[in-house]
Structure formats: C-alpha cells, structure tokens
Amino acid sequence: MKFAIIILESASDFASRQNERAPAYWEAWKAYMAALNEAGIPNGGAALQAPETATVVRVADGRRLVQDGPYADTKEQLGGFLTIDVPDLDQALHWAALCPAASSGAVEVRPVLPMM
Amino acid sequence: MNAAHESEVHEALRAVVARSHGRLVASLARSGRDLSAAEDALADALREALEQWPVLGVPREPEAWLWTVSRRRLLDRARRDTVRRGAAEALLASFDREPSPLELGEVVSSDVIPDERLALLFVCAHPAIDPSVRTPLMLQTVLGLDAGKIASAFLVAPATMGQRLVRAKTKIRDAGIPFEVPVRRDWPERLGSVLEAIYAAYGTGWDELGVDARQADLSREAITLARLVVHLLPDEAEAHGLLALLLFCESRRAARRVDGRYVPLDAQEVARWDFGAIDEAFAEVDEAARRAHLGRFQLEALVQAMHARRRFGEAVDWDGLAALYAAIVRVTPTLGAHVAQAAVVGRARSPREGIALLASLAAAHPTEVARYQPYHATLAALLEAAGDGVAAAEARTRAIGLTEDPAVRAWLTRG
Incomplete structure (x- = not known):
C-alpha cells in the first residue's frame, strides 16, 4: 500500500537548509533516506524550495490570476513529500515518525489513491 | 430442520446478534478492512434468515449459518462494486485460506468462525481514529448497538452520530x-486506548458527583466490553482492573439514587449495594494483583474497593485512600483526580489541608477549574467542614450553576 509522507517544515527548518545548522539538517535527511533504502522500502518523492519561491495560479472566468505566494499562510509550510510502499498505516506512521521534520515541524501521512 | 414459529425466529436472531455481532462483523471485516461492507453483508444475512428460518427452521448453529450467508453476500457486493475491484480478489484469497464455503443448512460448528474481536477492538481505538468516536465505534461494531441509541447516550443527533461512524469506518477502510x-512493544499505549474507550462508555466521574444519568444505559454495555477484554487478554492486569472498577461502580447503582434523590457515596445504605457485583469486583482486583503490573485502572479500582469494604462493616480507611490518591495523581494528573485527592485529604487530615490542595490547583489551572463542577462542590463541602459558612455558600452556588443533573442540583440546594 502506497502512502504519501507530506513534510511540513517550520521557518527555522527552512533556514537550517543553508545556515550554520545546515550540516546537521542535511545529515539527518541523508541518514533517514539511507534507513528507508536499507529497509528495502520502495520510495519516491521530491524536496521543494522554500515557500517564498512559490507562486499560486487560479483561473476564474477565463482569466488567469497569478499571485505571489505559497497557497496557505500557515506556521509550517510544505517542504516536500515522499511516497513509500508499506503494508499498512502503522508502518507508514513508523517511518513518518523517523522523518526529521516530525520532531521540528509536522508530517502528514495519507494513503495514495490507487489509479484504475 | 422443521418450520419455526415467527416469534421463535425473532428470538433466535435477537440472541445471535446479542451474543455474536462483534465476532461475525470482525471476521467479515478483516480481509477488506471494511466494517460498513461487513455490517451490510450481515444485515443481508439477517434479512434472509427472517425469510428462510420460518420455513426451514432455526439452524442448529445459527452463527455458522449467518456467517456463511454473510460471506457470500460480501463477495457478491465486492464483485458488483467495480470501484473496489481489488476487494473481491482479496476476499476470495482469504476465503481460500479458511475452511471451504459451507453449504446452507449443513450442520457445522460455529467454531469455524475466526475470533477477530481483539483486532477489531484495537482498530476501533487506533490512534489515527478521532478519540471521540472510538467508544461509539466499539459499541456499534463489537456489540451491535444502533446509531440512534449511541447518539442519545452521547447527546448528539442520530444523524450526526451516524455520519461520524461512517466517516470513521471509511477512514479505517481507506487509510490502511x-x-x-x-x-507487544506498542501495547502500553494501544491497550490503554482500548481500555479508555470502554471506560468512557461507562461514563462515570471520579467522585460520583459527575455521574450522568443519561449515560446509565451504556453502563452494562461497557461492562460487557470489559468482560470481553478480560476474556481475550486474561494476562493483562489493567483489563482486570478496569472490570473491577466498573463492577464496583455498578454495584452502587441502586444506592446512588433513592426515590429520585441523589445520595453521596459515604451516605449510601450498604444494604442497597449489589453484593454479587462487589464480590466479583474483589475477585478481579485479586486477579489483577496477581499479574504484578500496577496501573491507572487498578488504582481507581482499589479506591472503590476501600469504599466497598463498608460491606463487611468496616469503616472507610481515609488515610489509605489519601495514599492511593497520591499515587493516582502521579499516574493520571487530571483535574478530576486532583479534586478527588483534595476531598480525601480533607477527610483524612483536615478540611484546611484539602482546601489548600484545591487552592494550588486553582492557581495552576484557573480557567479549567472555573467551569469544573466537582471542584466547586468539593470546595463547598470542605469550607463547610472548616466552619466557613459564607465562603461555602458561595462555592455551592457556583457548583449548582454548573450542574446539569437535577438530582445533584437538588442535593446541593438542600437546606
């Protein structure tokens, strides 16, 4: 069963990608991905640039509305996502809890909708 | 089989549902994780029984009959449902691993129905399920209570309760x-949630001032669930502790209200207590103690046990109770536990010491305490015992204002 691990990071997490905490930040992620791969869990996904780089588009009445943005102005912001293939929610939650963002921001786990 | 009278069929079906609803639904839901589909299939089978049993007679093993028909209906539905094509294959695969499908009317033992009720209890109390719906979910899927009855106990509209239950079942099916x-490693938390949900079904407070008469209907259902957990997990001390706690509370049902009037625990007539339930509760306390694994429910059961000793003509050991509450507030530092501790310390030592505990509680949680009825009721009683009539009257007015239960209100406003 495929699950998305949606990574929500704080402003301080995003800053840690390039300040003096960067080595620790990236090392934690590298170790996490290595653990996933070592456990033989099929995974995919992408990391995203900081929310300041986001642009929101809507089309209303045939007109395109482009806005600076991330979509939601929340304390934690989407930092990336992973998909993993594990037997059930409990195992997905196990891997979500190990994800570095779980202890500094939040991680949302959702089953992937199977395509017919 | 011979034809059966309609009333005999109704009686037989009622008995099967009361006895085996949880076992049937759990075994039907397991492979597809789909509780709604399992309940629908069982409903189909019950309808067929209503048509066929008056003609064929009540089968010797009614559970096995219903299980066999339900599994067929479950498979039929899965095959029809193109959106969930995968479900039919999964079901077929699981049927292959089990005894081959049985012919209707054939005498087979109900023992072939796997007992998945423990798994079902853990599913209902899974951390991914909203805590407020765990108890209703257990009552419906394990005991077969209808949403309307559950809704009235939880003070919500039946349609609202129905929606919450459907949402929870959809999440169980789709969230994996x-x-x-x-x-075993996850048990402390997971079994704790199961026991909490059963305790919530009983719905009693720490000090019986919080007892809500509208919940009373569910108390026997809660005891049924607690018995089931003890039966399925005989080595878990806390399961025995919970059953003991519920039995002690239940044993005082008739003594708690006399002619509609509320009677506080230490004023209750011992003769009105249910001695059978008390004996069983003491036996469960012993069972728990033998497992040497103390926990929250056992501590609460021990508090009840000390009050229940009045049954043997013994006085209440207030010092012993104060020691127990010192342990309870460490394990579960809830508002209710702290207030109950203050009440007991007020009796064991002096009202002033109890009042001091309440004062420090109010300093730490001013907003929660302001609207917590047992706090004001306990404060009123302690102030009165300390001889401070003016402050006691003020606290009693607050307690009355926060009371929903007319019998408790009448007791607080007594002259």
Missing part, C-alpha cells in the same frame, strides 16, 4: 489501518 493486534 491494520486489522491486527498490535505488536
């Missing part, structure tokens, strides 16, 4: 919640 007994 495993239909399994969790690994």
Whole structure:
C-alpha cells in the first residue's frame, strides 16, 4: 500500500537548509533516506524550495490570476513529500515518525489513491 | 430442520446478534478492512434468515449459518462494486485460506468462525481514529448497538452520530489501518486506548458527583466490553482492573439514587449495594494483583474497593485512600483526580489541608477549574467542614450553576 509522507517544515527548518545548522539538517535527511533504502522500502518523492519561491495560479472566468505566494499562510509550510510502499498505516506512521521534520515541524501521512 | 414459529425466529436472531455481532462483523471485516461492507453483508444475512428460518427452521448453529450467508453476500457486493475491484480478489484469497464455503443448512460448528474481536477492538481505538468516536465505534461494531441509541447516550443527533461512524469506518477502510493486534512493544499505549474507550462508555466521574444519568444505559454495555477484554487478554492486569472498577461502580447503582434523590457515596445504605457485583469486583482486583503490573485502572479500582469494604462493616480507611490518591495523581494528573485527592485529604487530615490542595490547583489551572463542577462542590463541602459558612455558600452556588443533573442540583440546594 502506497502512502504519501507530506513534510511540513517550520521557518527555522527552512533556514537550517543553508545556515550554520545546515550540516546537521542535511545529515539527518541523508541518514533517514539511507534507513528507508536499507529497509528495502520502495520510495519516491521530491524536496521543494522554500515557500517564498512559490507562486499560486487560479483561473476564474477565463482569466488567469497569478499571485505571489505559497497557497496557505500557515506556521509550517510544505517542504516536500515522499511516497513509500508499506503494508499498512502503522508502518507508514513508523517511518513518518523517523522523518526529521516530525520532531521540528509536522508530517502528514495519507494513503495514495490507487489509479484504475 | 422443521418450520419455526415467527416469534421463535425473532428470538433466535435477537440472541445471535446479542451474543455474536462483534465476532461475525470482525471476521467479515478483516480481509477488506471494511466494517460498513461487513455490517451490510450481515444485515443481508439477517434479512434472509427472517425469510428462510420460518420455513426451514432455526439452524442448529445459527452463527455458522449467518456467517456463511454473510460471506457470500460480501463477495457478491465486492464483485458488483467495480470501484473496489481489488476487494473481491482479496476476499476470495482469504476465503481460500479458511475452511471451504459451507453449504446452507449443513450442520457445522460455529467454531469455524475466526475470533477477530481483539483486532477489531484495537482498530476501533487506533490512534489515527478521532478519540471521540472510538467508544461509539466499539459499541456499534463489537456489540451491535444502533446509531440512534449511541447518539442519545452521547447527546448528539442520530444523524450526526451516524455520519461520524461512517466517516470513521471509511477512514479505517481507506487509510490502511491494520486489522491486527498490535505488536507487544506498542501495547502500553494501544491497550490503554482500548481500555479508555470502554471506560468512557461507562461514563462515570471520579467522585460520583459527575455521574450522568443519561449515560446509565451504556453502563452494562461497557461492562460487557470489559468482560470481553478480560476474556481475550486474561494476562493483562489493567483489563482486570478496569472490570473491577466498573463492577464496583455498578454495584452502587441502586444506592446512588433513592426515590429520585441523589445520595453521596459515604451516605449510601450498604444494604442497597449489589453484593454479587462487589464480590466479583474483589475477585478481579485479586486477579489483577496477581499479574504484578500496577496501573491507572487498578488504582481507581482499589479506591472503590476501600469504599466497598463498608460491606463487611468496616469503616472507610481515609488515610489509605489519601495514599492511593497520591499515587493516582502521579499516574493520571487530571483535574478530576486532583479534586478527588483534595476531598480525601480533607477527610483524612483536615478540611484546611484539602482546601489548600484545591487552592494550588486553582492557581495552576484557573480557567479549567472555573467551569469544573466537582471542584466547586468539593470546595463547598470542605469550607463547610472548616466552619466557613459564607465562603461555602458561595462555592455551592457556583457548583449548582454548573450542574446539569437535577438530582445533584437538588442535593446541593438542600437546606
């Protein structure tokens, strides 16, 4: 069963990608991905640039509305996502809890909708 | 089989549902993790029984009959449902691993129905399920209570309760919640949630001032669930502790209200207590103690046990109770536990010491305490015992204002 691990990071997490905490930040992620791969869990996904780089588009009445943005102005912001293939929610939650963002921001786990 | 009278069929079906609803639904839901589909299939089978049993007679093993028909209906539905094509294959695969489908009317033992009720209890109390719906979910899926009855106990509209239950079942089906007994390592938390949900079904407070008469209907259902957990997990001390706690509370049902009037615990007539329930509760306390694994429910059961000793003509040991509450507030530092501790310390030592505990509680949680009825009721009683009539009257007015239960209100406003 495929699950998305949606990574929500704080402003301080995003800053840690390039300040003096960067080595620790990236090392934690590298170790996490290595653990996933070592456990033989099929995974995919992408990391995203900081929310300041986001642009929101809507089309209303045939007109395109482009806005600076991330979509939601929340304390934690989407930092990336992973998909993993594990037997059930409990195992997905196990891997979500190990994800570095779980202890500094939040991680949302959702089953992937199977395509017919 | 011979034809059966309609009333005999109704009686037989009522008995099967009361006895085996949880076992049937749990075994039907397991492979597809789909509780709604399992309940629908069982409903189909019950309808067929209503048509066929008056003609064919009541089968010797009614559970096995219903299980066989339900599994067929479950498979039929899965095949029809093109959106969930995968479900039919999964079901077929699981049927292959089990005894081959049985012919209707054939005499087979109900023992062939796997008992997945423990897994079902853990599913209902899974951390991914909203805590407020765990108890209703257990009552419906394990005991077969209808949403209307559950709704009235939880003070919500039946339609609202129905929606919450459907949402929870959809989440169980789609979110990948495993239909399994969790690994031992996760038990402290997971079994705790199961026991909490059963305790919530009983719905009693720490000091009986919070007892809500509208919940009373569910108390026997809660005891049924607690018995089931003890039966399925005989080695879990806390399961025995919970059953003991519920039995002690239940034993005082008739003494708690006399002619509609509220009677506080230490004023209750011992003769009105249910001695059978008390004996069983003491036996459960012993069972728990033998497992040497103390926990929250056992501590609460021990408090009840000390009050229940009045049954043997013994006085209440207030010092012993104060010691127990010192342990309880460490394990579960809830508002209710702290207030109950203050009440007991007020009796064991002096009202002033109890009042001091309440004062420090109010300093730490001013907003919660302001609207917590047992706090004001306990404060009123302690102030009165300390001889401070003016402050006691003020606290009593607050307690009355926060009371929903007319019998408790009448007791607080007594002259």
